[in-house]
Amino acid sequence: MNDMINFIDVRLFYTKTGSAKYISHLDVMRAFQRALKRSKIDFWYTEGFHPHLYLTFALPLSLGYESVAESVDFRLISPMPYEEIVHRINAVLPVGFRAIAACRPKMDAKRIRFADYDISFAAEEKDVEQTLADWYRCFDREEVTVLKKTKSGEKEIDIKPHIKLSKLEHKDGRYCFKARLASGVELNINPDLVFEAFKNFSGFKPEDIAVKRMAVYNEKMEKFR
Amino acid sequence: MPAIPEKILSMVQKPARYCGGELNSVVKNKDEVSVRFAFCFPDLYEVGMSHLGMKILYSLLNKDPEVWCERVFAPDIDMEKILRERNLPLFALESRDSVGDFDMIGFTLQYELSYTGILNMLDLAGVPVRAEDRHELKNLVVAGGPCSCNPEPIADFIDLFMPGEGEEVLPEVVELYKTAKKEGWSKKQYLLEAAKINGVYVPSLIDVVYNDDGTVKKFVAKETATLPITKRIIKDLDSVYYPDKFVVPFIDIVHDRSQLELMRGCIRGCRFCQAGFIYRPVREKHFDTLSKDAHNLCDSTGYEELSLTSLSTSDYSELEPLLDDLLEWTPKEHVNLAVPSLRVDNFSESLLKKISKVRKSGLTFAPEAGTQRMRDVINKNVTEEEIMATCQTAFEGGYTAVKLYFMIGLPTETDDDVRGIVETAQRVVDLFYHLPNKPKGKGVQVTCSVASFVPKPFTPFQYEPQNSREELHRKQEVMRSALHSRKINLDWHDAETSYLEAVLARGDRKIGKVIETAWRKGCNLDSWDEHFKFDVWMESFAECGIEPEFYANRTRSYDEVMPWDIFDYAVTKKFIINENKKAHESVTTPNCRLKCSGCGANCLKGGACFE
Numbered sequence: 001m002n003d004m005i006n007f008i009d010v011r012l013f014y015t016k017t018g019s020a021k022y023i024s025h026l027d028v029m030r031a032f033q034r035a036l037k038r039s040k041i042d043f044w045y046t047e048g049f050h051p052h053l054y055l056t057f058a059l060p061l062s063l064g065y066e067s068v069a070e071s072v073d074f075r076l077i078s079p080m081p082y083e084e085i086v087h088r089i090n091a092v093l094p095v096g097f098r099a100i101a102a103c104r105p106k107m108d109a110k111r112i113r114f115a116d117y118d119i120s121f122a123a124e125e126k127d128v129e130q131t132l133a134d135w136y137r138c139f140d141r142e143e144v145t146v147l148k149k150t151k152s153g154e155k156e157i158d159i160k161p162h163i164k165l166s167k168l169e170h171k172d173g174r175y176c177f178k179a180r181l182a183s184g185v186e187l188n189i190n191p192d193l194v195f196e197a198f199k200n201f202s203g204f205k206p207e208d209i210a211v212k213r214m215a216v217y218n219e220k221m222e223k224f225r
Numbered sequence: 226m227p228a229i230p231e232k233i234l235s236m237v238q239k240p241a242r243y244c245g246g247e248l249n250s251v252v253k254n255k256d257e258v259s260v261r262f263a264f265c266f267p268d269l270y271e272v273g274m275s276h277l278g279m280k281i282l283y284s285l286l287n288k289d290p291e292v293w294c295e296r297v298f299a300p301d302i303d304m305e306k307i308l309r310e311r312n313l314p315l316f317a318l319e320s321r322d323s324v325g326d327f328d329m330i331g332f333t334l335q336y337e338l339s340y341t342g343i344l345n346m347l348d349l350a351g352v353p354v355r356a357e358d359r360h361e362l363k364n365l366v367v368a369g370g371p372c373s374c375n376p377e378p379i380a381d382f383i384d385l386f387m388p389g390e391g392e393e394v395l396p397e398v399v400e401l402y403k404t405a406k407k408e409g410w411s412k413k414q415y416l417l418e419a420a421k422i423n424g425v426y427v428p429s430l431i432d433v434v435y436n437d438d439g440t441v442k443k444f445v446a447k448e449t450a451t452l453p454i455t456k457r458i459i460k461d462l463d464s465v466y467y468p469d470k471f472v473v474p475f476i477d478i479v480h481d482r483s484q485l486e487l488m489r490g491c492i493r494g495c496r497f498c499q500a501g502f503i504y505r506p507v508r509e510k511h512f513d514t515l516s517k518d519a520h521n522l523c524d525s526t527g528y529e530e531l532s533l534t535s536l537s538t539s540d541y542s543e544l545e546p547l548l549d550d551l552l553e554w555t556p557k558e559h560v561n562l563a564v565p566s567l568r569v570d571n572f573s574e575s576l577l578k579k580i581s582k583v584r585k586s587g588l589t590f591a592p593e594a595g596t597q598r599m600r601d602v603i604n605k606n607v608t609e610e611e612i613m614a615t616c617q618t619a620f621e622g623g624y625t626a627v628k629l630y631f632m633i634g635l636p637t638e639t640d641d642d643v644r645g646i647v648e649t650a651q652r653v654v655d656l657f658y659h660l661p662n663k664p665k666g667k668g669v670q671v672t673c674s675v676a677s678f679v680p681k682p683f684t685p686f687q688y689e690p691q692n693s694r695e696e697l698h699r700k701q702e703v704m705r706s707a708l709h710s711r712k713i714n715l716d717w718h719d720a721e722t723s724y725l726e727a728v729l730a731r732g733d734r735k736i737g738k739v740i741e742t743a744w745r746k747g748c749n750l751d752s753w754d755e756h757f758k759f760d761v762w763m764e765s766f767a768e769c770g771i772e773p774e775f776y777a778n779r780t781r782s783y784d785e786v787m788p789w790d791i792f793d794y795a796v797t798k799k800f801i802i803n804e805n806k807k808a809h810e811s812v813t814t815p816n817c818r819l820k821c822s823g824c825g826a827n828c829l830k831g832g833a834c835f836e
């Protein structure tokens with residue numbers, strides 16, 4: 001039935017920053033449904049018993065994280081220039097969400113393998129040298145095992161092969177680092193797991209963690225488009 | 226600097242309740258406004274954000290460039306714990322500034338069980354809970370909403386009440402505040418002036434004198450105050466302000482949709498129903514106004530559902546043409562229509578067809594009582610045949626689930642009436658299985674939601690005793706033992722909650738210290754079963770030497786002065802007493818459209834309710 005209808009697939013890239021980080025993934029989906037509806041663009045609706053605006057999000061973002069590399073797919077029933085789509089959607093998005101580009105989807109979201117994050121956390125009054133030392137001793141180990149919650153219960157996994165961390169820097173009262181983590185449908189390493197591993201090792205649970213997703217890649221390390 | 230550090234938001238469940246930034250929320254520069262108004266709803270975000278009155282008044286106040294109205298809700302337990310531990314104040318969502326920084330702090334009084342929440346919110350804001358302990362003009366605490374028809378139980382805590390509808394009186398009160406602030410008035414000076422505004426009640430300017438038996442003897446108006454105080458209404462609903470935008474929450478709230486207000490008041494005159502009396506006279510909006518409002522709201526919110534709201538939607542005189550209009554464009558724009566509050570007696574087949582065109586969901590009806598005699602007593606002018614006919618129409622239209630609302634503990638009720646509830650439900654079940662064209666392959670599910678009757682001010686039942694809790698429990702047992710079908714789901718509200726509601730609804734000023742005591746002992750969010758602490762409430766009554774039975778379970782005579790007699794709610798006492806007498810004779814009163822029974826409310830309108 002679907003191939004009878006001409007619709008145009010569009011992928012919209014957007015950022016989610018500031019207090020929008022407190023909006024959960026489920027609520028983001030609803031906010032987009034409503035925002036897109038307000039834009040009065042001709043979207044394609046599903047054809048079930050309860051038709052709804054067709055939306056798919058590539059890689060759900062955890063509550064509390066910011067991102068400059070979010071994407072959502074939808075379908076139009078009549079063509080519209082990509083710049084106009086971006087412009088019209090920006091006019092209706094809530095504060096904290098900003099559309100940056102739109103294009104024809106070039107990769108299946110199933111191909112997503114990695115994501116980059118900028119991460120920082122509050123420096124305790126604890127000895128900085130000690131924390132830095134603990135951090136490196138933790139992540140320089142051969143194996144960094146941690147309990148990961150999955151749909152079928154908890155499972156112990158070694159995250160070492162799936163994470164790549166930059167140097168941990170201490171500046172302005174915070175520790176900062178960059179992380180490249182395995183991401184996607186097959187294996188998803190949440191930044192929280194990194195902290196979980198650190199806590200297991202050092203007994204120190206960092207506070208006031210700030211995470212911002214910077215980019216998403218496929219298996220060839222091409223940016224997700 | 227906002228009062229609230231960003232990081233505490235990541236420490237609570239559902240941070241979106243507290244972070245603000247929702248679509249259509251209003252952010253102004255606090256240095257460019259002269260009055261900051263904190264609109265407080267004494268319950269959680271999900272409940273408060275569903276409330277239409279708040280949406281109207283929020284938008285209305287913010288239309289004035291000199292006023293910034295922000296929203297404040299009761300924090301959930303986890304957030305409250307963090308605020309108290311870290312000594313942080315309760316804050317408004319838009320600016321995240323402390324509520325204690327606001328000029329005016331307004332509470333909406335939607336149900337009696339939210340009263341402790343008011344004290345808790347003031348306290349969290351660092352504002353003294355008792356009016357007499359607040360000496361400055363700043364932090365003036367005002368209140369309105371349906372429960373302000375008897376504000377006496379919370380008169381110790383609130384500086385000024387606005388009974389009736391708020392769209393006109395609230396801006397007047399705020400305007401006076403602007404002057405007062407500019408000219409440096411004292412709080413007392415402001416209250417003396419405010420008391421001159423039509424429909425404003427300043428408790429500190431009215432003394433209550435009691436009889437030896439504890440009932441009210443009289444009220445004494447002091448200084449600028451006069452008695453009685455007449456509630457305010459909006460005469461013409463077509464010209465009154467209605468928002469073209471709603472704040473659209475991120476999280477799922479109780480009523481997450483566009484709401485279209487069709488009318489105020491109700492023509493029915495059910496004798497238990499407070500809304501049916503305090504919102505008189507009936508006024509409708511015209512179909513053109515509604516059509517425009519509906520378009521505006523759907524466009525500005527993106528909501529996928531539009532609900533028609535009123536006390537009795539099928540009594541709206543232009544309902545069918547309105548539905549025709551809405552059904553013209555809502556399906557194209559992927560908007561579902563929700564039509565709650567339908568009456569069983571005028572639920573026509575063509576109406577059912579119209580609403581089921583968009584979406585099928587469960588149907589709810591409120592027969593309220595299980596026997597015809599009982600329905601006549603309460604003036605619910607609905608017959609068994611009408612209930613059955615409506616259910617039949619619904620079943621034939623493909624519905625298989627029906628929800629029926631009932632009450633127990635009504636005046637003159639016998640066990641036969643109580644069993645009648647279950648028997649009515651059983652007949653609905655039987656009806657389903659005897660239908661030759663019933664929906665195939667599905668069973669029927671009849672849910673009976675049974676509330677305990679709470680006598681309310683300004684209703685003909687304001688004189689009636691509430692059944693004791695023991696009696697209510699016994700009647701719940703009577704229902705349970707009369708139940709023989711698994712197709713019927715019986716659920717009831719707990720009698721303890723209704724008992725407290727009865728005390729607070731018809732209480733006087735002496736109840737204030739009980740509310741404060743209960744709150745100090747930890748009562749808060751009482752309308753939530755998981756937070757309701759009945760034993761603590763009973764302890765508090767005992768400590769204050771107040772007998773709750775005096776308020777809940779006593780028959781009041783027609784000539785007793787009621788705590789709410791400070792107000793003129795336009796319906797005459799003569800009418801209310803006459804309705805009470807008719808109830809005891811099982812005599813019904815026709816609805817207002819059939820025949821005017823002369824309740825007196827049309828004096829506010831300056832003419833007949835219906836041509």
